Amino acid sequence: MTRLANVRAEEAVIGKIIGSADAYWEIAGILSAEHFTVPHYRDIFLAVANCCQSGRSLSLSLLEATLPEEWEGVGSREAVLLVLIEKAQDVSSATDFVDALLTAWRERERIAIGRIASQQGKSFEETRAAIEDRLRAVDDADRAKHAVSIGEAADTALRKAGEAYQSRGRRAIGITTGIAEIDKAIGPLTGGTLVTIAARSGHGKSALTSQILRHAAAPSLDPSQVHASLFLSFEMSREQNGYRNLASMTGISVRRQRTGDFTEKDYEALLQARRQLDAMPIHILDRGAMTAKQYAAECRAAHRRYGVRLFVLDHLRIVQPERDGWNDIKTIEHASMTNKDLAKELDAVFIQLAQITKEGQKSATNWRFKDSEIYGGGGLKEASDVILGVSVPTEWLKQNQPEPPSEANPRGREPFDEWCKNMENWRDKAEVAPLKVRDGSSGGWKTIGFDGVRMLFGDVDHADVPF
Incomplete structure (x- = not known):
């Protein structure tokens, strides 16, 4: 059975990004604060993100200045940060835990969608609209949004060009x-x-x-x-x-x-x-x-x-x-x-x-x-x-048919003959x-x-x- 939370994965990711902007940018386009279940992990993630995205150098003192002095029932910010860093010492990369973290998040979203579907007192259309809105939010959060280098873009293009070459003919x-x-x-x-x-x-x-x-x-x-x-x-x-x-x-x-x-x-x-x-x-x-x-x-x-x-x-x-x-x-x-x-x-x-x-x-x-x-x-x-x-030229010609020649329209012969010729040519x-x-x-x-x-x-x- 899929777990609804993977606290070990969460603390590993947070521990790696606390002191490393490079580690943050590796997962920035994939993870967001909502992917974490532990409240103070969300606080730390947002603090790291704000620091990195504002262009400031990431440091422990800067993080401490933006976080609460203590998390009730958890401990002081200094102790929490140091423990997380210590626990992440044996983690080679924050990206190693991304899939596990996302799997737990998707399971939570699946259950949330199920709750929406079972809500009483709403019409079918209201329920469907609520589910579609939730799915759209999931799609947005689950899609990599980070920019890529021109080399990565070229790599994708080259791979597709190779596929086209192999299947040519x-x-x-x-x-x-x-x-x-x-x-x-x-x-x-x-x-x-x-x-x-x-x-x-x-x-x-x-x-x-x-x-x-x-x-x-x-x-x-x-x-x-x-x-x-x-x-x-x-x-x-x-x-x-x-x-x-x-x-x-x-x-x-x-x-x-x-x-x-x-x-x-x-x-x-x-x-x-x-x-x-x-x-x-x-x-x-x-x-x-x-x-x-x-x-x-x-x-x-x-x-x-x-x-x-x-x-x-x-x-x-x-x-x-x-x-x-x-x-x-x-x-x-x-x-x-x-x-x-x-x-x-x-x-x-x-x-x-x-x-x-x-x-x-x-x-x-x-x-x-x-x-x-x-x-x-x-x-x-x-x-x-x-x-x-x-x-379709003949459709236009039908809508623009000139008046046929007659006693009242003796000069209509030439444009009418030209129209008949065009109708035949464009059939x-x-x-x-x-x-x-x-x-x-x-x-x-x-x-x-x-x-x-x-x-x-x-x-x-x-x-x-x-x-």
């Missing part, structure tokens, strides 16, 4: 979209990355992310390439998501599915697609609009329960303000920073969907847009590691643009394949439709 490192043109521009996506996918309304950004999720979660002989995901669907219900995924995989439209307008062969295709989806660890949350704090708690829970490493938020305009008086821009900027922090905290990829400003939506000159036309302010762009623009095509790539370079708009019936992007002749 055999498996991808990180999460890919499965769309060659997009992966070449922005991928692979590694943990800590925030991706913003921006498009006009109706230009397939939800369909594109669903396609990415299916690719990332598809069964594979290499389990490391199967990525569990959470789709925060603020706009569509889980049923609508189900219809759309089945339509994309089979070519049987949502309307035909709803009305039963399909054959037995079609139904077999739907069943097969459903079985494939059932094997994919894709989770959908359609609770409706939430604040960033609320959905962040759901993301952490999904990370713990299902091992989720890929999150999608659809979409930023529907996120609720955290505080009264916040406008849309402030809310979106706050949500973007929250999503970036979540990506780093959970070592995950976070994809957020963004819309275009009203001015950009009304553009009558071209379907392409600039990053300055993405709705969300400068905070969205600063937080994003990747910004991917998506556009089965979409465009994407890496408007920002933090670790690479942004680029112009590129043409890719697009199957409008199935809402599939990329080389649809070789799309990963699993049957």
